Amino acid sequence: MIALDQARTKRLTAIHGWSGTILGVLLYVVVLTGAVAVFAEEIGVWSQGGTRSANGITELIDRPLRDIARETDPRALEEISISKRTDGAIRLSLHTHAENPATGESDEFGALYYLDPQTGEPLRQWEGFSSEMRRDDGGRIALERFLIDLHVQLYVPAPWGLILTGILGLAIMVASVSGLMMHRHLIRDAFLPARGNQRLVSARDRHVLASTWSLPFGFLLAFTGAFFSFAISLGLPIVAMVAFGGDQQEMVEQVIGIEAPADKTPAPLASLDYILAESTERVGTPPVSVAIAGYGTAGATVTLFHPPDNGALLGTTLMFSGADRSFLGEKPALCTVPSAGSAVVSLMGPLHFGNFAGLTSKIAWLALGAAMSYVVISGMHMWVRRREDQAVWRRFAWAITISAWGLPLAMLGSAAAFFLTLPAGDPTFWTPMGFLIAAIAAIFVGLGPQDPSDRFRVVFAVSCLALPLLRHLTGGTAWSDALAGGQVEVISIDLLLLALGAVLLWQPNPFGRREDGEHRRSDQRGDEIVLEPAE
Amino acid sequence: MIGQGAIGGLTRWAEARPLLTRWLLAGPATLIAALMSMASMPLFLPEGRAGIDHLAFPIVLFPAIWALLFFYTCLEARLGRAIITMTALIGAQTLLILSAFMGG
Numbered sequence: 001m002i003a004l005d006q007a008r009t010k011r012l013t014a015i016h017g018w019s020g021t022i023l024g025v026l027l028y029v030v031v032l033t034g035a036v037a038v039f040a041e042e043i044g045v046w047s048q049g050g051t052r053s054a055n056g057i058t059e060l061i062d063r064p065l066r067d068i069a070r071e072t073d074p075r076a077l078e079e080i081s082i083s084k085r086t087d088g089a090i091r092l093s094l095h096t097h098a099e100n101p102a103t104g105e106s107d108e109f110g111a112l113y114y115l116d117p118q119t120g121e122p123l124r125q126w127e128g129f130s131s132e133m134r135r136d137d138g139g140r141i142a143l144e145r146f147l148i149d150l151h152v153q154l155y156v157p158a159p160w161g162l163i164l165t166g167i168l169g170l171a172i173m174v175a176s177v178s179g180l181m182m183h184r185h186l187i188r189d190a191f192l193p194a195r196g197n198q199r200l201v202s203a204r205d206r207h208v209l210a211s212t213w214s215l216p217f218g219f220l221l222a223f224t225g226a227f228f229s230f231a232i233s234l235g236l237p238i239v240a241m242v243a244f245g246g247d248q249q250e251m252v253e254q255v256i257g258i259e260a261p262a263d264k265t266p267a268p269l270a271s272l273d274y275i276l277a278e279s280t281e282r283v284g285t286p287p288v289s290v291a292i293a294g295y296g297t298a299g300a301t302v303t304l305f306h307p308p309d310n311g312a313l314l315g316t317t318l319m320f321s322g323a324d325r326s327f328l329g330e331k332p333a334l335c336t337v338p339s340a341g342s343a344v345v346s347l348m349g350p351l352h353f354g355n356f357a358g359l360t361s362k363i364a365w366l367a368l369g370a371a372m373s374y375v376v377i378s379g380m381h382m383w384v385r386r387r388e389d390q391a392v393w394r395r396f397a398w399a400i401t402i403s404a405w406g407l408p409l410a411m412l413g414s415a416a417a418f419f420l421t422l423p424a425g426d427p428t429f430w431t432p433m434g435f436l437i438a439a440i441a442a443i444f445v446g447l448g449p450q451d452p453s454d455r456f457r458v459v460f461a462v463s464c465l466a467l468p469l470l471r472h473l474t475g476g477t478a479w480s481d482a483l484a485g486g487q488v489e490v491i492s493i494d495l496l497l498l499a500l501g502a503v504l505l506w507q508p509n510p511f512g513r514r515e516d517g518e519h520r521r522s523d524q525r526g527d528e529i530v531l532e533p534a535e
Numbered sequence: 536m537i538g539q540g541a542i543g544g545l546t547r548w549a550e551a552r553p554l555l556t557r558w559l560l561a562g563p564a565t566l567i568a569a570l571m572s573m574a575s576m577p578l579f580l581p582e583g584r585a586g587i588d589h590l591a592f593p594i595v596l597f598p599a600i601w602a603l604l605f606f607y608t609c610l611e612a613r614l615g616r617a618i619i620t621m622t623a624l625i626g627a628q629t630l631l632i633l634s635a636f637m638g639g
Contacts, residue, residue: 004610005612007612008610008612011557011609011610012609012610015609166598169598170598170601170602170605173598173602174602174605177602177606178606222598223598223599226597226598227594227595227597227598230594230597230598231594234570234573234597235573235593235594235597236594238570238573238574239573239574239577239590239593239594241574242574242575242577242578242632242635243577243578243589243590251590254586254587254590255587255590255591257585332585334585334587334591335585335586335587336585337584337585338584338585339583339584339585339586339587339588339591340583340588340592341583341585341587341588341589341590341591341592341595342585342587342591344591344592344595345591345595348595
């Protein structure tokens with residue numbers, strides 16, 4: 001604990017409690033959906049069914065690109081990007097930048113194709129401004145996109161959703177730092193000993209234990225999350241206004257290191273398949289995205305991004321000449337030469353997404369995210385319990401319980417709606433609707449004179465057990481096909497849901513018994529100034 | 536003398552309303568100061584080898600600057616000093632940005 005006088009400590013306690021209470025439900029939504037979104041890619045594979053091709057771009061794409069480029073407005077050949085979707089399709093975007101008359105803002109203008117990974121034939125295609133095209137992609141990635149959108153901007157329109165999640169990130173920073181400053185026995189509480197009947201008996205014990213372990217993680221996630229939210233919604237426009245007279249596109253191009261080709265003499269692109277193979281051989285893994293600048297000119301460059309591999313923290317980006325396929329060198333994340341700014345910015349992604357050490361770090365991020373979710377809910381419960389003699393706080397306690405169980409139930413509802421509508425419906429529409437319907441249903445489950453926790457536990461457990469069955473019945477990948485196709489995600493997520501459902505049905509209170517009267521009183525000693533375990 | 540009198544008057548006004556003053560300092564004043572810091576930093580930070588450090592660091596540091604100012608305004612015992620510090624910070628950065636716009 002940092003030495004603080006009583007007035008400052010009291011002020012910090014009020015900040016810690018009120019910030020968590022006022023924004024608590026939204027914090028819980030952002031934190032829990034973030035913990036789940038760590039596995040968004042795996043959820044995408046699990047939910048889509050079919051056979052997924054290998055990670056990264058391993059297909060021959062030179063011929064399809066040339067065929068499409070011949071038919072495309074030459075202005076749109078200024079920038080070409082190629083990436084792989086989780087359903088296996090190749091995403092090919094050919095675009096320039098122009099002012100969108102509908103919005104008055106700079107937008108990508110050109111064509112977008114989804115290509116069959118086997119034949120290279122277009123599956124779908126759109127033309128026009130980027131912000132107005134697509135979304136109508138058959139809905140195969142609707143579930144993972146919904147979960148990510150919910151976490152990133154709470155389904156609030158841009159830029160307000162990003163600003164809102166940015167504010168929530170700052171709130172988590174405040175709660176983490178104030179918790180650290182108030183904490184009297186940080187190290188001791190990380191190893192809180194069992195007491196009495198060998199259980200962590202009070203809600204405050206459990207809150208302190210979970211928050212002690214997740215404190216550094218919470219600060220890290222809040223800082224990087226606030227960076228991502230504010231970088232686009234506030235940082236880019238403000239810095240561009242000062243440094244580039246408001247031209248955000250020019251700033252983006254300078255920061256990313258996109259340079260217009262110096263030599264615009266017409267020249268055919270060298271074999272893209274050769275460059276892909278060469279880049280894959282140099283790095284050891286196939287690239288997940290390719291960017292071509294100045295297609296059809298002697299100054300064209302091909303930039304290939306390879307994800308981190310073999311425990312590396314950061315990915316690798318290589319550049320080749322588009323005209324003669326010669327290797328130009330390794331490119332930093334930002335700009336074309338190494339810099340401190342690029343190093344710091346490139347660390348933000350791995351630290352926020354937890355993907356720097358493969359499955360191990362993702363599981364750690366999921367577990368710590370779940371611990372943070374518990375910290376938010378238990379903190380709100382503690383705050384309310386001290387005020388439960390007032391009717392308004394008792395009603396708020398009810399709302400916290402409904403939110404705590406309702407959010408995971410609603411996420412299961414969105415997945416159920418996705419599975420039911422994927423074969424013949426519109427999953428892009430019905431996935432968020434499923435969330436909404438399940439959330440409303442959760443409110444009804446929570447109504448009634450008795451504590452709804454047990455009702456929620458049974459409903460949630462049954463939903464967890466039913467979802468893998470529903471996935472299978474609606475044409476999802478069978479376990480035998482998943483095993484044959486190496487899709488361990490399908491079996492793992494099914495098993496995780498089944499295990500969670502079984503544990504909740506079998507163990508009525510998996511988080512330990514409810515606090516008894518003695519410890520309940522210890523939680524009610526008024527607004528605690530110092531957080532420490534009861535002796 | 537006039538300046539000292541004004542500061543003294545402001546300090547007395549603030550200390551008579553500590554809760555409101557601290558809300559104003561930790562809320563709008565901190566937000567404005569953090570945004571102004573992000574806007575002014577590209578004007579004085581070194582560009583670095585790649586010419587992007589002065590653009591990247593203000594955006595990366597924005598949450599940290601906000602948090603630092605937030606805790607300063609919450610924990611500073613002397614409200615008058617907090618008012619002067621925040622006013623000076625916002626004023627200096629406003630001048631810097633204005634001079635850059637008018638000069639450029």
